[in-house]
Amino acid sequence: MNRTEPINLMLVEDERVVAFDLKHQLQSFGYRVGATVASGEMAVQRVTELAPDLILMDIHLDGAMDGVEAALEIQRRMPVPIIYLTAFAEDDTLNRALASRPFGYLVKPWDARELHATIQMALARREAEIAVEMSEQRLKLALDAASLGVFEWRPEGNLLRSDGHLGRFFGERSATLDESCPAFLARVHRDDRAKVVAALDRERSLGKGTQIEFRTAPDEKALYFVEANVKAYHTPGEGQRVVGVLRDVTERRLLEDKLHKSSVVFRTAAEAIVIVDHERRVTTVNDAFTRIAGYTEEQASGLDIDVLLRTRRATADGVYFFEELATGQEGYWQGEVECQRSSGERFPAWQSISVVYNTHGKVSNFVIAFSDVSEIHAAEQQLSHLAHHDPLTGLPNRLLFEDRFEQALELARREQHYCLLLFLDLDSFKVVNDTLGHIHGDTLLCIVAERLRNTLRATDTIARLGGDEFVILAGSHNPGYAADLAQKILDVLCEPVPLSGDSITISGSIGIATYPSDGVDRHALMRAADIAMYSAKAEGRNRYQFYSQDMAERSNQRLHLEQGLRRAIDGGQLTLHFQPQVTLPDRQIVGVEALVRWQHPELGMIPPARFIPIAEESGVIDALGRWVLEHACLEMAGLKDGLGGQLHLAVNVSAREFMRSDFIDALRETLARTGFPAAALELEITESTLQTIDRSLEILGELKKLGIAVSIDDFGTGYSSLSVLRNLPIDRIKIDRSFIHDLQHNPDGAAIVKAMVALAESLRMDIIVEGIETAEQAVILTRMGCAGGQGYLFSRPIPVADLIKLLATPDGDNG
Numbered sequence: 035m036n037r038t039e040p041i042n043l044m045l046v047e048d049e050r051v052v053a054f055d056l057k058h059q060l061q062s063f064g065y066r067v068g069a070t071v072a073s074g075e076m077a078v079q080r081v082t083e084l085a086p087d088l089i090l091m092d093i094h095l096d097g098a099m100d101g102v103e104a105a106l107e108i109q110r111r112m113p114v115p116i117i118y119l120t121a122f123a124e125d126d127t128l129n130r131a132l133a134s135r136p137f138g139y140l141v142k143p144w145d146a147r148e149l150h151a152t153i154q155m156a157l158a159r160r161e162a163e164i165a166v167e168m169s170e171q172r173l174k175l176a177l178d179a180a181s182l183g184v185f186e187w188r189p190e191g192n193l194l195r196s197d198g199h200l201g202r203f204f205g206e207r208s209a210t211l212d213e214s215c216p217a218f219l220a221r222v223h224r225d226d227r228a229k230v231v232a233a234l235d236r237e238r239s240l241g242k243g244t245q246i247e248f249r250t251a252p253d254e255k256a257l258y259f260v261e262a263n264v265k266a267y268h269t270p271g272e273g274q275r276v277v278g279v280l281r282d283v284t285e286r287r288l289l290e291d292k293l294h295k296s297s298v299v300f301r302t303a304a305e306a307i308v309i310v311d312h313e314r315r316v317t318t319v320n321d322a323f324t325r326i327a328g329y330t331e332e333q334a335s336g337l338d339i340d341v342l343l344r345t346r347r348a349t350a351d352g353v354y355f356f357e358e359l360a361t362g363q364e365g366y367w368q369g370e371v372e373c374q375r376s377s378g379e380r381f382p383a384w385q386s387i388s389v390v391y392n393t394h395g396k397v398s399n400f401v402i403a404f405s406d407v408s409e410i411h412a413a414e415q416q417l418s419h420l421a422h423h424d425p426l427t428g429l430p431n432r433l434l435f436e437d438r439f440e441q442a443l444e445l446a447r448r449e450q451h452y453c454l455l456l457f458l459d460l461d462s463f464k465v466v467n468d469t470l471g472h473i474h475g476d477t478l479l480c481i482v483a484e485r486l487r488n489t490l491r492a493t494d495t496i497a498r499l500g501g502d503e504f505v506i507l508a509g510s511h512n513p514g515y516a517a518d519l520a521q522k523i524l525d526v527l528c529e530p531v532p533l534s535g536d537s538i539t540i541s542g543s544i545g546i547a548t549y550p551s552d553g554v555d556r557h558a559l560m561r562a563a564d565i566a567m568y569s570a571k572a573e574g575r576n577r578y579q580f581y582s583q584d585m586a587e588r589s590n591q592r593l594h595l596e597q598g599l600r601r602a603i604d605g606g607q608l609t610l611h612f613q614p615q616v617t618l619p620d621r622q623i624v625g626v627e628a629l630v631r632w633q634h635p636e637l638g639m640i641p642p643a644r645f646i647p648i649a650e651e652s653g654v655i656d657a658l659g660r661w662v663l664e665h666a667c668l669e670m671a672g673l674k675d676g677l678g679g680q681l682h683l684a685v686n687v688s689a690r691e692f693m694r695s696d697f698i699d700a701l702r703e704t705l706a707r708t709g710f711p712a713a714a715l716e717l718e719i720t721e722s723t724l725q726t727i728d729r730s731l732e733i734l735g736e737l738k739k740l741g742i743a744v745s746i747d748d749f750g751t752g753y754s755s756l757s758v759l760r761n762l763p764i765d766r767i768k769i770d771r772s773f774i775h776d777l778q779h780n781p782d783g784a785a786i787v788k789a790m791v792a793l794a795e796s797l798r799m800d801i802i803v804e805g806i807e808t809a810e811q812a813v814i815l816t817r818m819g820c821a822g823g824q825g826y827l828f829s830r831p832i833p834v835a836d837l838i839k840l841l842a843t844p845d846g847d848n849g
């Protein structure tokens with residue numbers, strides 16, 4: 035013991051004389067007796083204050099507390115070695131004294147040297163104990179500082195002891211575990227128990243030192259990771275021990291896990307991610323970056339990212355942009371930029387940039403993530419195209435057209451030029467659609483769209499508004515350009531269209547409105563062009579018309595007529611006139627053509643040339659046609675021609691009626707109802723009705739079976755080719771009156787009529803000429819070989835009563 039101060043003793047002795055004598059003895063050995071007390075209570079009371087190095091304690095003391103009890107209480111308060119001094123050495127006292135782990139037990143009388151030696155040994159033992167305690171404490175503190183726990187497993191007895199920094203992972207407040215190995219294993223996560231057992235057994239047999247990681251789950255929510263480094267030792271006399279340290283590695287594992295996930299995200303992200311330093315130089319890129327931008331990490335490393343990708347930002351140039359970002363509040367930016375791949379191809383990218391600050395608050399890196407949004411742009415464009423274009427023809431639709439129209443008007447206003455609007459509606463498109471079906475109708479619309487595209491300038495706009503309606507928009511300093519354009523369109527439309535294995539001919543009607551004369555806004559101009567288009571239809575179709583003020587009035591009238599027409603059929607406003615048809619050489623009446631008349635209650639007699647086109651456009655023609663056939667048959671049934679046979683009756687049939695699916699059935703029923711003989715009936719159809727050969731052939735075949743004759747009306751004005759006629763069961767062709775009115779003065783017209791007569795002969799068809807007004811014409815036509823004729827020369831269309839009178843006139847007073 036190496037100390038300068040004397041050893042401080044406390045003496046607990048109730049016999050004064052003994053205490054006095056003992057004190058002197060002790061002092062003679064150089065000890066200091068800091069206090070001499072006579073009772074256990076007094077000793078307990080003063081021990082903390084005196085802090086003696088050793089206590090000499092008599093066992094039998096005055097008072098309630100004896101020496102053993104006092105010693106136990108003192109040791110609870112502070113670690114101080116106690117030597118018992120007693121006159122008794124019986125077992126009972128001895129055993130009680132042993133429980134207090136005394137440092138010595140002297141039975142009176144003792145000699146002075148024995149006392150001194152016992153005190154010295156006790157002090158030496160205490161010093162050794164203190165050294166061990168200090169060492170243990172140091173170890174504990176070191177374990178605590180290193181967050182380590184200590185682990186010891188003794189296979190013999192299968193006991194496990196663990197202490198130190200066990201922290202939270204065993205869910206115990208106590209820093210020490212002392213339990214059986216199974217109890218310890220119960221603390222380990224069930225999935226890791228086998229692994230722990232195997233590692234301990236392996237270490238036990240090999241003894242080379244083992245590292246193992248396992249999880250503990252002290253409660254349902256918590257999961258901790260523990261790393262154990264254990265080694266087996268064999269201490270002679272103590273058997274085998276497996277000793278080691280335990281470390282809570284939860285934070286590290288979670289961080290590693292997080293890093294691992296981040297790295298997986300980084301590597302596998304679909305987005306390109308590139309990390310640059312504070313000067314925008316590339317440090318790390320992921321695979322997606324290489325895939326999108328075309329540069330490997332090696333190629334990109336150290337290069338300025340904006341220079342590498344030739345980035346174009348809408349906001350500011352690269353350096354300034356990054357400086358702003360670094361010094362700004364948010365430290366984050368996202369938006370669209372344009373970049374360039376290694377191949378040189380430019381692409382739009384959606385970019386997000388985050389600023390990374392170091393622990394000193396300085397910018398250390400920027401993390402740039404971006405994706406190629408070319409496909410999104412393409413999809414957007416596609417959607418926009420779909421929203422603005424007609425899916426069938428690919429032409430702009432109404433929405434886009436209206437937008438372009440506004441722009442065109444704006445430009446026309448600024449540049450002070452004309453804006454020309456052409457409204458095109460196909461003639462008889464409904465017939466094609468109804469008879470050939472919608473698929474062929476669609477094909478026809480596509481062909482028309484293509485022809486329009488090829489005809490117009492790139493600066494003109496063509497749009498399909500729906501159905502068979504097209505609009506064309508053109509800017510020009512010359513309003514006459516509209517007429518050229520319209521004529522060009524009409525010309526290309528007339529070219530034969532291959533459809534359904536046939537070749538059909540179509541035409542169109544065009545209305546033209548001009549800015550600023552016909553209107554200054556879109557709505558007024560559209561209305562004007564629409565009205566002009568209807569006017570072109572009313573004028574006979576296959577033509578164009580410029581809008582004029584009076585057309586608006588006519589358009590209103592047209593609407594008025596259309597509505598009135600529906601009422602006229604049931605309202606008894608329709609009547610029939612009959613125009614005789616004669617044999618040319620002898621002018622015998624052999625038949626009549628039924629021609630409808632409309633006696634309008636307010637407008638008076640309305641000629642069919644005005645209301646038939648309206649009836650056809652509006653669909654009223656179906657009801658009107660049925661009415662005409664029924665009444666014509668009724669009125670003509672039983673009327674005799676000059677030879678006493680049933681007078682022939684010719685009835686006009688529109689293309690739309692002719693192609694109706696129930697046309698033949700309705701015809702058959704009408705004949706049955708009226709009793710008119712089928713053999714005396716002739717249907718006049720126009721060349722345009724024959725456009726759709728297959729369906730026409732079918733109907734013509736049915737008519738043939740019924741014995742009804744068919745003639746081609748207005749022959750020569752349409753586009754029937756010889757080959758078409760040759761294949762159809764047509765009985766008669768009716769030469770249009772336009773070839774007749776100037777016959778005597780027009781050699782070309784005469785030649786055409788001659789050719790048509792020859793054609794009819796070669797096709798073994800009868801011929802009739804309409805519009806004969808003069809005797810001279812009749813003579814010429816007779817000479818040409820025309821067998822039949824019709825015209826004012828013989829008779830105007832007349833009511834049935836007048837016809838009956840005329841028929842009754844001997845030899846017919848017909849010119």
Ligand SMILES: Nc1nc2c(ncn2[C@@H]2O[C@H](COP(=O)(O)O[C@H]3[C@@H](O)[C@H](n4cnc5c(=O)[nH]c(N)nc54)O[C@@H]3COP(=O)(O)O)[C@@H](O)[C@H]2O)c(=O)[nH]1
Pocket residue numbers: 613627628629630641642643646659662686687688747748771804805806807824825826827831
């Ligand atoms: N689908 C139906 N169309 C019909 C029906 N009724 C008549 N129409 C068609 O209307 C157009 C005009 O007919 P309309 O005004 O009756 O004129 C006819 C004759 O009056 C006229 N004509 C006859 N002879 C002469 C003449 O010598 N000179 C002259 N300038 N005109 C004359 O021709 C019309 C008959 O023509 P067409 O039918 O081509 O034989 C007309 O297209 C009718 O077809 C009906 O019920 N249904």
